[in-house]
Amino acid sequence: MSERAVRAGVARDITLYGTPVLHRPTAPVTDFGPDLHKLVADMFASMYAANGVGLAANQIGVGLRVFVMDCPDPGNGANVVAHVVNPVLELPAPPRELEVSGEGCLSVPGQRGDVARTAVAVVTGVDMHGEPVRIEGAGLVARCLQHETDHLDGMVYVDRLTAKERKRILNAAGLPLD
Secondary structure (H helix, E strand, O other): OOHHHHHOOOOOOOOOOOOHHHHOOOEOOOOOOHHHHHHHHHHHHHHHHOOOOEEEHHHHOOOEOEEEEEEEOOOOOOEEEEEEEEEEEEOOOOOOOEEEEEEEEOOEEEEEEEEEEEOEEEEEEEOOOOOEEEEEEEHHHHHHHHHHHHHHOOOOHHHHOOHHHHHHHHHHHOOOOO
């Protein structure tokens, strides 16, 4: 997506934890027309306005299987800037190397929790034109791919925490408990 197209997007409000659209699986995209192009532009604008590194469509209230990202790649110092439609997450076969790190979410503002994620991940899918996309990443990129795909499956990072830690984080954010 061009920088000009991203600038044409309109930042939308971020959907907060507890809103039903965040807690159910999203629907596959079947229409690759102008509405999808606008959605992707709006998602980038929303992510940048909220100072995020990734955003799933249901985080702006749209129950479609799409995410955007602009995530630093510690391997080469550049950012991975992409959007993926109908992503499929691929993780290494067990035994998997896990990294535990603090993770935050625009839908749970101002809070972080330690989440174990695989050290590497791959997402395949298509772009808004229906062209194949494959993103491979390690470190923060791998975490971002897993985090955004979780959103599209109806899971927020706090759902991966112990009940006690989830309650603490949601209380601190002023959000409803499960």
